[in-house]
Amino acid sequence: MEDEDECPELVPIKEKPTGPTAQIPVTIITGYLGAGKTTLLNYILTEQHNKRIAVILNEFGEGSALEKSLAVSQAGELYEEWLELRNGCLCCSVKDNGLKAIENLMEKKGKFDYILLETTGLADPGAVASMFWVDAELGSDVYLDGIVTVIDAKYGMQHLTEEKPEGLINEAARQIALADLTIINKTDLVKETELVQLRDTVRSINGLVKILETQKSRVDLSQVLDLHSFDTKDGTRLAEKLQLVKTSQPHLDKSMLTVTFEVPGSVSEDLLNIFIQNLLWEKIFKNKAGLAMTVIRLKGIFSIQQKQKKVMLQGVHELYELEETPEFWSDHEPRLNRLVFIGRNLDGEVLKEEFISAMSNKDSVE
Ligand SMILES: Nc1nc2c(ncn2[C@@H]2O[C@H](COP(=O)(O)OP(=O)(O)OP(=O)(O)O)[C@@H](O)[C@H]2O)c(=O)[nH]1
Numbered sequence: 310m311e312d313e314d315e316c317p318e319l320v321p322i323k324e325k326p327t328g329p330t331a332q333i334p335v336t337i338i339t340g341y342l343g344a345g346k347t348t349l350l351n352y353i354l355t356e357q358h359n360k361r362i363a364v365i366l367n368e369f370g371e372g373s374a375l376e377k378s379l380a381v382s383q384a385g386e387l388y389e390e391w392l393e394l395r396n397g398c399l400c401c402s403v404k405d406n407g408l409k410a411i412e413n414l415m416e417k418k419g420k421f422d423y424i425l426l427e428t429t430g431l432a433d434p435g436a437v438a439s440m441f442w443v444d445a446e447l448g449s450d451v452y453l454d455g456i457v458t459v460i461d462a463k464y465g466m467q468h469l470t471e472e473k474p475e476g477l478i479n480e481a482a483r484q485i486a487l488a489d490l491t492i493i494n495k496t497d498l499v500k501e502t503e504l505v506q507l508r509d510t511v512r513s514i515n516g517l518v519k520i521l522e523t524q525k526s527r528v529d530l531s532q533v534l535d536l537h538s539f540d541t542k543d544g545t546r547l548a549e550k551l552q553l554v555k556t557s558q559p560h561l562d563k564s565m566l567t568v569t570f571e572v573p574g575s576v577s578e579d580l581l582n583i584f585i586q587n588l589l590w591e592k593i594f595k596n597k598a599g600l601a602m603t604v605i606r607l608k609g610i611f612s613i614q615q616k617q618k619k620v621m622l623q624g625v626h627e628l629y630e631l632e633e634t635p636e637f638w639s640d641h642e643p644r645l646n647r648l649v650f651i652g653r654n655l656d657g658e659v660l661k662e663e664f665i666s667a668m669s670n671k672d673s674v675e
């Protein structure tokens with residue numbers, strides 16, 4: 310509703326924060342085929358917001374008119390074209406995982422201040438997310454703000470229970486395990502009881518994730534953007550969040566789940582690194598049934614010997630980072646270590662024992 314006579318709302322001119330070195334946040338939008346990813350992005354593009362958002366759509370959607378009109382095909386190859394929308398947003402449609410599009414987008418630096426990236430329905434968002442950590446050039450331009458997973462209220466349960474060949478991870482479960490936010494979409498198509506069941510299952514997979522429910526992916530944007538899920542600046546918030554997490558009761562056979570524990574005291578950084586590498590890289594820890602534990606997402610807060618500040622752990626698949634937060638351990642605060650693991654075949658008791666034994670292993674310290 311534009312009224313010529315009305316005084317336009319005053320909006321401060323948004324300058325780029327600190328010139329060419331400022332990193333742009335990227336939110337990865339993932340979710341199983343047809344869950345409502347493109348619908349979410351189209352909604353965000355048309356919603357009022359004070360951001361200049363660059364949106365990268367994947368072109369697999371049976372999708373909307375907007376999506377279709379953007380897929381410009383040239384001799385069977387997708388020709389990547391950025392369209393500038395009236396509200397200052399940029400949009401493009403791509404065929405691959407979108408990282409190339411981000412690189413190309415960087416040539417337009419200064420024209421946008423946020424990137425939303427839709428992955429294909431079967432994509433492993435962890436692999437996409439890892440690129441922002443591994444690729445130094447990409448990493449200096451952009452940072453990962455969060456992974457948002459859209460779930461189909463009607464078919465989500467079915468996707469989650471699909472049997473995969475031995476050893477393979479269910480893609481839908483992996484997408485939920487890695488999510489910082491999940492949006493259960495298409496709630497118009499299900500009864501409350503089905504919704505409750507799906508919500509409980511999502512929670513059992515990922516004890517850390519925030520869950521929203523939507524129709525047509527209509528969501529409050531402040532809940533989706535600027536999550537700062539991987540920031541080390543906010544150690545307090547992570548510590549509080551990790552404290553609320555509970556070890557979950559698996560809802561599905563062979564399912565992904567969350568386990569957590571706390572161990573008092575301070576640990577050696579070297580031993581901690583060895584423990585994490587044994588867990589993520591060597592995969593030497595087994596549950597009581599003899600199955601190797603696979604961790605997909607890892608978070609933690611640690612008290613490291615000789616360090617006055619809290620140290621944060623972030624892990625996605627085999628990549629991890631230990632980083633000091635700006636926050637000091639206060640004098641009265643008990644020193645402790647808290648870990649949250651999301652993955653398969655996890656046994657919290659076994660992991661805790663392994664952690665304690667690894668931290669007290671004096672032989673491997675030089
Ligand atoms: N009934 C119902 N349909 C919806 C809702 N949200 C989206 N849809 C429809 O679901 C279909 C798939 O939506 P998309 O947004 O293209 O899903 P997507 O996740 O991008 O799909 P892919 O890119 O193919 O994986 C479209 O026909 C949408 O109109 C909803 O809340 N309720």
Ligand SMILES: [Zn+2]
Binds near residue numbers: 346347369371372427
């Ligand atoms: Zn789509």
